[in-house]
Amino acid sequence: MRGAGRWWRGKSTPAKVETYTRWSFHALAVAEVAAIGLVPFGSVPRSVAVQLFLLVCGHAAVCAVTASRALDWKRGSREQPVRWVVALAATTPAAAVIAAGAVTHGPDPDHVAATLYVGIVSCGTGFLALGLRSTRHMFGGVLAGSFGAGAVAFSQGFSWLASVISVGVVVLVAGFLAFTCVFSMWLLDAVYELAEARDTRARLAVAEERLRFGRDLHDVIGRNLAVIALKSELAVQLNQRGRPEAVEQMIEVQRLARESQREVREVVRGYREADLGAELAGARGVLTAAGIDCTVTGSAAGLPSPVQSTLGWVVREAATNVLRHGDARRCAVLIRVEEGLVVLSVENDGVPQDTGARPSGGSGLAGLGERLAEVGGTLRAGPSGDGLFRLAVEVPLPSDAEPARSLSEVTP
Numbered sequence: 001m002r003g004a005g006r007w008w009r010g011k012s013t014p015a016k017v018e019t020y021t022r023w024s025f026h027a028l029a030v031a032e033v034a035a036i037g038l039v040p041f042g043s044v045p046r047s048v049a050v051q052l053f054l055l056v057c058g059h060a061a062v063c064a065v066t067a068s069r070a071l072d073w074k075r076g077s078r079e080q081p082v083r084w085v086v087a088l089a090a091t092t093p094a095a096a097v098i099a100a101g102a103v104t105h106g107p108d109p110d111h112v113a114a115t116l117y118v119g120i121v122s123c124g125t126g127f128l129a130l131g132l133r134s135t136r137h138m139f140g141g142v143l144a145g146s147f148g149a150g151a152v153a154f155s156q157g158f159s160w161l162a163s164v165i166s167v168g169v170v171v172l173v174a175g176f177l178a179f180t181c182v183f184s185m186w187l188l189d190a191v192y193e194l195a196e197a198r199d200t201r202a203r204l205a206v207a208e209e210r211l212r213f214g215r216d217l218h219d220v221i222g223r224n225l226a227v228i229a230l231k232s233e234l235a236v237q238l239n240q241r242g243r244p245e246a247v248e249q250m251i252e253v254q255r256l257a258r259e260s261q262r263e264v265r266e267v268v269r270g271y272r273e274a275d276l277g278a279e280l281a282g283a284r285g286v287l288t289a290a291g292i293d294c295t296v297t298g299s300a301a302g303l304p305s306p307v308q309s310t311l312g313w314v315v316r317e318a319a320t321n322v323l324r325h326g327d328a329r330r331c332a333v334l335i336r337v338e339e340g341l342v343v344l345s346v347e348n349d350g351v352p353q354d355t356g357a358r359p360s361g362g363s364g365l366a367g368l369g370e371r372l373a374e375v376g377g378t379l380r381a382g383p384s385g386d387g388l389f390r391l392a393v394e395v396p397l398p399s400d401a402e403p404a405r406s407l408s409e410v411t412p
Contacts, residue, residue: 012327017191018075021184025067025130028123028177029060036119043112044103052099052116059095059120062088063127067181070130074185075192085131092124092145093152114162121149122170126177130185142178146170202324216267224260228253276300276308276315280333283319292328292348298335303342307395310371311335311344314379314393317368318346321391337397345392347384368393 011019037056040049066088069081099116125145129138150167154160231253238246277300287294300308315333322328328350335344365381372379377395384390 012195014188014192014195016327017188018071021188022068022071024184025071025127025181026064028180029064029067029127032060032063032119032123033057036116036123039115039119040103040112048102052102055095055099056116056120059091059124062091063123067127067130071185073131075188080133081131085128088124088128088131092121092128093148096120096124096149097152114166118149118166118169118173121145121166122173123177125149125170125174126181129174129178130181138178138182139175142171142174145174198323202320213267217264221260221264224256224263228256228260231256276303276312279312279315283315283333286319287322287331292322292331294331294333296333296335298333300335304398306375307342307397310375310377310395311342311393313371314344314368314391315346317365318391322346322348322350340397342395342397343392344395345390347388347390349388 008016033053033056037053037060040052043049044052062084066081066084069078069084072078073080096117099120100113103113103116125142128145129141132138132141146167149170150163154163231249235246235249235253238249280296280300284294284296300311303311318333319331322331328348331346331348333344333346335342337343365379369379372393372395375395377393379391379393381391382389
């Protein structure tokens with residue numbers, strides 16, 4: 001069971017929904033066997049009942065395979081299962097007529113024959129709708145199959161009333177099956193689209209941050225570089241003419257270069273620094289919006305600015321990994337101070353498949369390792385058992401820093 005649990009937890013949410021949908025279709029096929037295949041027992045001779053049961057089992061197997069192939073086709077992993085659709089369209093009326101015709105003895109053969117006939121046609125028509133291209137074609141196929149079932153029933157000796165009733169029953173049962181299958185497919189497509197939208201949102205956030213940083217750099221050094229280029233050209237011309245003002249122009253170029261260097265460092269420093277309180281609130285908001293129950297215990301109050309900046313980047317990277325790489329439903333962030341250390345842990349129940357979440361791999365955590373090294377911190381990341389993934393960071397407090405008194409509180 002542990003292996004099955006790890007197999008299930010290792011799937012993404014869309015993959016889980018697809019697996020559930022596929023096995024729901026198989027369960028409907030099993031329901032056909034249970035609801036129809038067992039009817040003949042006790043009503044007809046045992047040998048005939050066994051043969052009818054095997055006939056229904058064979059028809060249910062064709063229905064299950066057709067549904068599974070149709071699901072793959074709808075998801076774009078294989079071509080339309082035309083052969084299986086044709087096979088199901090051919091076997092359904094044949095199996096229904098054979099089953100109804102085989103019931104000639106027993107206390108109530110007409111009732112058993114009608115149940116077998118209507119049940120097989122209803123299930124076959126409902127599953128057959130999955131292999132059609134559009135919703136209109138699906139429900140058109142249900143109506144065509146229903147009226148066809150009534151016509152065949154009347155030709156096989158059913159009364160006109162029984163034939164009309166069979167049409168109504170097939171419309172209801174096959175229509176319900178078709179609606180269930182169509183809704184399940186729509187739900188599966190919606191889940192995949194939501195997952196793709198979440199990935200796109202994460203990529204857009206990264207792209208917007210890169211654009212913002214590029215704009216900041218352009219605004220800061222673009223003008224200075226243009227002035228440096230002009231003054232350098234002027235200094236060259238003055239030097240060629242033997243004018244002493246060339247030295248003054250080069251001094252100005254040096255000043256502008258140093259000023260540009262200082263401004264670039266300020267931009268980069270502002271980009272690299274992160275406010276821990278803002279990052280905690282932002283991470284909780286983003287994870288909650290993604291349907292992940294996020295709790296934050298502890299506060300950033302009282303921590304030195306360098307420590308807050310480093311831990312802010314840890315929270316940002318951890319939240320990104322939870323969104324992009326795992327399939328978490330819960331995430332817990334804990335901040336505490338113990339023996340001169342600030343300990344930050346981020347734990348979630350979505351063990352990533354391929355996150356690069358080891359300190360030696362993945363550019364995100366590699367960058368965190370570099371930032372933590374600057375303040376003497378350490379990083380540990382990996383599965384912590386019971387399907388949990390844990391990222392833990394320890395950062396030493398400066399000797400002159402006052403310990404935060406509110407770290408045991410839960411941030412609002």
